[in-house]
Structures are given as structure tokens and as C-alpha cells.
Amino acid sequence: MMLPRLTLAGALLAATAAYAHETAGQHGGRVADAGKFHVELVAKGETVNVFVSDEGQKPVPAAGFKGTAILVVGGKPTRVPLEPADGNRLTGKAAAALGDSPKGAVQLTGPDGATASGKFN
């Protein structure tokens, strides 16, 4: 009797987990697709943090990556170059404070030279 219950629970969990991913990211930012990666954009004050993960939400080491974030702040585009930091984080500083969830895009250049970009609305 135990085994069927377990399979039932497992199956239901699998069914919900599959649809849980599209919400906010692990670091409280917004997640978008960029090529074969997922990028999470966290803009706080003047700092822009971008976390790179793969399709399975596993962190991808940021070393070797280059990036640019173009964010629209107050009706003007702001270009923020991103440099790899610890773990799967790339970081950059904007000239002015960024508002709450600015719209824009993040472009990443991988260690192999391939580019990927994600759009945030």
C-alpha cells in the first residue's frame, strides 16, 4: 500500500515542479532566456547583477563571460558593461540609480565567443 502512495505523491510533485520555474529567480530578480542560458537580472541602486544558469537552473561559472546590460532608465538607454564576479554572477555599475525593474536587455558573450541575449520587459 505504501509504494502506490509514494508513486502518487512523486508524480504529483513532478507535475507541479515542472511549471514552477517561470516565476521569479533565485536571487529575487527577473529571469529571461538568453540563448541556451537563463539569465537573472537583479538591479539594485546603481548595481546590476546578472546570474547565469543553464536550462536546468544549475549555476554556470561566470568566468570567461563578458556582458553588457542596456537598460532604459527615465526614457534614456543606459549601457552597463558587466564583468564576471564570484560564482555565476556578473556585475556592473550604472552611472545613475536604476529604478524598480527597468526594462532592457542583457547581452552575454561566452568563453567560446558565442553571443546570447535576453530581454526584460
Add this chain to the structure above:
Amino acid sequence: MSTRFAAALHAVALLAAVLAGPALAHEGHDHGTAPPPVSKTIAPRGEALSDAFELVAIPRDGTLTLFLDRFRTNEPVTGATIEVETPEGPKTAAATDEGGYALPAPWLAKPGRHDLVATVTAGDAVDVLTVAVTVPDPASQATAAPAKPAPAQAALSRASEFARGLRERLTAKDPILVAAVAVAFLLGVLVTALARGRRGAPAVALLAIGITLVLGTAAFAHGDEDHGAPVQGAALIEPRAPGSSDLAQRLPDGSVFVPKPTQRLLVLRTTMTEQGSFHRSVELPGRIIPDPNASGVVQSSVGGRLSPPPSGLFPRLGTKVRKGDVLATVTPPVQAVDVSDMRQRQGELDQQIAIVERRVERYRKLATTGAVATTQLDDAVAELNGLHDRRAALDKIRQQPETLVAPVDGVVAQATAVAGQMAAPGAMVFQIVDPNRLWVEALSFDALTAAQNATARLADGRSLKLAYQGTGLADRNQAIPVQFAVSGDASGLRVGQFVTVLAGTDTEQSGLALPRAAVVRTGNGQDVVYEHTTAERFEARPVRVEPLDGGRVLVAEGIGPGKRVVTQGAELLDQVR
């Protein structure tokens, strides 16, 4: 837990697992795979959408060409600044003659997927768009065709070569081959016959020869016709040379591919469909009439001779007149009988005046002495004054003509006055109309209710807004007259002009209103609209339309709200083959 319940739960669990399976496999969303190329003859391209813009990027010969349009209307955006993130830093694309933007991009020569970020600034609107462009590998395409066959393939190809040679010889009806086959068959039959016994051998041999001959010729009887050169790869059109422009074409799935430069030439415009409820309108024949309160006629009340006003000139057509202006005078003629009558009366009056004058003089002298009462003198004076008045009136009636004055401000719309003309009493001499205050009178077969918006369409396509004024009740040609005032600019209209009035009725319909030009009738008689599905793709959607008003139709079924539908150039789009 009962067995049945457990079974049901298991079924649910299994179903959930099955449903979850594919979702897990691709994480519920597409991982940025480039859209499949629409056709081999179209250069690779990428496109991006936002709620304001639509961007198409075409890499070609080391140049990245960008086309920017408004998302909703498909109107080209000119004068925008497009900054593209390149490996060499941000670069600004320059505007080209054909309405696009070009950027030298040698870094795009590298085959593979390029993710671009374009920052678009057009007026106040700023948008960041991501475009993925996949550049095909020219090397792989070139080397694929003349690849060297592997050893295993070599044997196969040799076998197929032999088979092809055989087929060629067969089709060419090679006499050697035919003879060889015939002899072999003959020999086989003979050997069989000999093995079985010698008795029937000659008969069998004869039969075999006969059959062989018949078959040998019959089998190739149709071999004479020309099979032509083997068709090689007719279905595979060679990709167009790079650098040439793309052509609009109908794709195998029925959608129409129209590259951006062609869209500009065809002036394709779209609109976003919106659900709404509309009043159905009816078409009524109508004509322009002057506003009854701002127009008037000038008529003579008496018959008489027309003469110009004191200014010396009759007002001509189009002359502006003000209320109270004298437009003409009418001098009533005096008949011969009347003249003699008047003469007689004149003489009588003159005679009486002379008598009464003398009497007044005498009374005046006597009144001082008291021989005549003062009252008698007063009576005589009053009588004299009365006689003078009558005499003066008689003179005046011969000189005073009737003046015709303008009853309203306006413009002379009709003038029949000619100097010296005899006007009949009641005849219209002038018509005065205020050109800014015109009405439309239409004939309606059913009673329209008030407060409905109506428009009038002129023959030249112009449209006038009308305000409902009133409906008559008296029947006219089985219809009733309905009057509307032209609101707004009424210049260029003339009284009596025919117009088509579109008046709203009470019946309300819901659906998507589209301009009449958006609906195209296809060859099979079906009404379709073209939906702008992606930047350069249009798909025909069969729809059911209902009439709405002069300029629009109502799409009752076939397309939902929030779609971009071609409103201008749909007819041209339908011609793309």
C-alpha cells in the same frame, strides 16, 4: 482504500506524470532556437517585436540591414537612432535610401548564431530589442555536394551505375540486348521440352519462338517515345545569389512572405483588431438643402418692372449680402384706365383745394371781426390739409417703387433679375443661402430615431458629419424625409447635390470593425483578411463579414481581437503568388 479508488488515483498519477514528462523535457519554454528559415530563396534574417516596434535584421555581404516599423500600424519609422551592440562596442546604424538602416558588420561573416541587442530611440520612445541572426555556413553548403564517396558507397554506386546502364539500353531498345534475352528464353524453353521428351519438341519450339518474337517486340512497343533527359533536382531551386534582394512569395503553408522593402513599396498598413459593439447603419439617398433658418428667397409682392438698387447694380451670383440690403426695386406699372382715373381725381382734388383755400382765406378775415365762428375756420383748414394730403399721396403712388430686401445674411445662390424685366407678383427674384449652414434631406423607408450619428458620403469620397434634425411624417414616394444638419466644414457643397447618408440604427452588433479595404475576396469567393503574424509574414484568415457602415465592415467570425490585420494593401498582398 478501496481497490477502485486506488485504481482511480493511480490513473490520475500516471496521467500527471505523463503530462509532466514533456514539460520537464524542455522546461516548458523554447530555448531560443532560431525560427526555421522560411524558404531557401530568402536570405537569413532575424526579427524582434516589442509593443512599439518591429525590427527586422538581415545580414548580407558584411552589412547588417535593419528595418524598423511601428508594431501596430506597420508604418516605417524614419529618423530613428538604432544602436547595435557589436563585438567592437556599440555602433549606430545609418539610414539608407530605401527606408532602412545599415551597419557595416564584418563580424557577421562568421557562421552561426549571433545574438544582437539593438537600442532604438525614435522620438520619445526608447526600446531595447534582442534579435537573433543565424548566418549559414557557406563552407558546409559548398562541400556537401561534391563529397568523395566512401568505399562502401563506391560498391553501391557501381551497382547503381550498372543498373542505370541497363535501363538506358532497355529504353534505347538495344538490339543486342533484345536478341540476347530472346535467345536465352528460347533456349530455356527448348531445354525444358527436350528434358521432358522429344515427342512434342517441334511444336513447343515453334510456340516458344512465336511467343518470344511477340513479347520481344511488344515489350518495347512503347519504347519509342522520348523520355527526355532525366529531370534532375527541378524541385530544388538553387539558392539565389547572395546580394540579390528577396522576393515576395507565397510559402507552401499558404502564408505570404513579403520582405520589408516590398512592404514599403506596397504601403502595407495594419491595425489592431478590437472587440466592440457598433450600431448598424443604413444607407439613404439624400441631397443637400439649405438650412431653412439661414436661407431665404426674395420675391416681389406686386407685379412690376425690376430696376437695380440705388448702387446701380443687381447683386450677381455668389455676392455676399447682409440682412436688410436692398437687392432690387419693383416699380408697379400704371394701367391706362388708372392713369385717366388718377388724372380725373387729380383735377377734382386740385379744384377742391382751390375752393377750400379761398374759403379759408375769407373765413380768416371774417373771423377777426366775429362774423364767422372760429370753429368754421378750423373745419375749413382741416379740410384743406386733408385735400393736400390726398393730392400728395396721389403723386407719391406714381413715383414710389417697392424695394426688395435680403431677408437673411448669406450668398446669392440664384438670381434671375434683369433690368427692365417685368416681375410677376410672387415670383422669386433672388435666393439667398448661407453656405456654412446646409442641411441634408434624405429619404428613409423606416423611421429613424433621434440622437444617432449619421454621416454623408459624397461622390468624391469625402465624408460629412451630420446631426439629426427631424423626421417628417408625410409620405413621399413611400418614404419619409429625414433632415440632418451638416456639422463642421461644409465648404465645397452645393444645394441640390446628391449624397449618400449613412445613419445608425438601433440594432447593435458586436464584433471587430475593420476598414472595408481590409477584406479581400479570394478566387474561391471566400472573404479573407490578412493577419500580420510575424514581421514579414502574412496569413490569410477566412472571415465572415457583416455590413456596418460606408467605410467599415464588421468581422463576426474568423479572427479574434488583438491581432494585426492588414488594412491597406491587402488586395496587393492577395496577388502575391
